[in-house]
Amino acid sequence: MSEGMREPTFLILTALVGGALHGYGIILDAERVSEGRVRLRPGTLYAALDRLRAEGLVEAERDEVVDGRLRRYYRLTEEGAAALSVEAERQLRRARTAVRRLAASPYGSPA
Numbered sequence: 195m196s197e198g199m200r201e202p203t204f205l206i207l208t209a210l211v212g213g214a215l216h217g218y219g220i221i222l223d224a225e226r227v228s229e230g231r232v233r234l235r236p237g238t239l240y241a242a243l244d245r246l247r248a249e250g251l252v253e254a255e256r257d258e259v260v261d262g263r264l265r266r267y268y269r270l271t272e273e274g275a276a277a278l279s280v281e282a283e284r285q286l287r288r289a290r291t292a293v294r295r296l297a298a299s300p301y302g303s304p305a
Contacts, residue, residue, distance in 0.1 A: 204281055205224035220243075221239060243268060
């Protein structure tokens with residue numbers, strides 16, 4: 195993970211920190227966390243969830259039938275929380291470097 199985590203993965207894992215969510219709940223939270231910049235499409239989301247399950251970062255918690263449709267809830271695993279923590283720290287270090295450099299530059303501090 196030296197290159198860092200892809201943004202959809204970061205947003206999915208972040209959405210699940212607060213507890214289990216179904217796909218649409220993850221989509222809504224990712225959009226909220228990204229301040230409307232990212233809207234995950236269902237095909238992208240479910241492909242990512244399959245990959246994250248295979249990697250042990252998320253797991254299916256339960257299934258419910260709502261209005262005749264299956265709704266699967268996913269939750270973050272300990273491994274997923276650890277991976278998210280590493281990535282969040284990496285992003286934080288990079289942001290601090292940028293802020294420090296901007297403050298020392300003719301451009302001044304970022305807003």
